[in-house]
Amino acid sequence: xxxxxxxxxxxxxxxxxxxxxxxxxxxxxxxxxxxxxxxxxxxxxxxxxxxxxxxxxxxxxxxxxxxxxxxxxxxxxxxxxxxxxxxxxxxxxxxxxxxxxxxxxxxxxxxxxxxxxxxxxxxxxxxxxxxxxxxxxxxxxxxxxxxxxxxxxxxxxxxxxxxxxxxxxxxxxxxxxxxxxxxxxxxxxxxxxxxxxxxxx
Numbered sequence: 001x002x003x004x005x006x007x008x009x010x011x012x013x014x015x016x017x018x019x020x021x022x023x024x025x026x027x028x029x030x031x032x033x034x035x036x037x038x039x040x041x042x043x044x045x046x047x048x049x050x051x052x053x054x055x056x057x058x059x060x061x062x063x064x065x066x067x068x069x070x071x072x073x074x075x076x077x078x079x080x081x082x083x084x085x086x087x088x089x090x091x092x093x094x095x096x097x098x099x100x101x102x103x104x105x106x107x108x109x110x111x112x113x114x115x116x117x118x119x120x121x122x123x124x125x126x127x128x129x130x131x132x133x134x135x136x137x138x139x140x141x142x143x144x145x146x147x148x149x150x151x152x153x154x155x156x157x158x159x160x161x162x163x164x165x166x167x168x169x170x171x172x173x174x175x176x177x178x179x180x181x182x183x184x185x186x187x188x189x190x191x192x193x194x195x196x197x198x199x200x201x
Contacts, residue, residue, distance in 0.1 A: 008048055015041040036067045050126065053133040 018038035025031050039062045046055035126132075140148055 004048065008045070011041050011044045011048070015045070032067060032070055036063055039063045039067060051132060053136060 015038055018034045018041060021034040022031050022038065025034065039058055043055040043058045043063070046052075046058065
């Protein structure tokens, strides 16, 4: 077996294991750590396909920013795991049925000869000065410029909706007004009341 195939199968096995642990582990911190491992392994597979830009983007954006932030949020929230464990056995048959259907669909698709390793053409080797970043930008802003613009508009709308949902006023929520806190004075907080002295009889 060639070294490249050995690395591919090793990374693929680690990726499948990490993805399985993400959806099976009960601790959210462990699930986030396995998701980081899955993203990092997927970046290694992108490197094998000579897609260095996508691999670096996956590591910097998802692993370096999103997942680390998500991991810190999960660790600071102190989530109660008891409600998460309730009803596991009740929904287990439905989960097994859905997982079985997904495995059956993947088997029916992948067992055909169209997805065989010998039938898939090997990507051509590029020169040392080849830049897949430039090639990706050229294709993205020429052939797929309209889907890219539509996706950008949808992302902006999603960001605005998330901000609106976060900033909405809820009756049970406790908020602070920094402007009112800055304007407060000491005599507004403390009031000295003069009282007559009482003698001890």
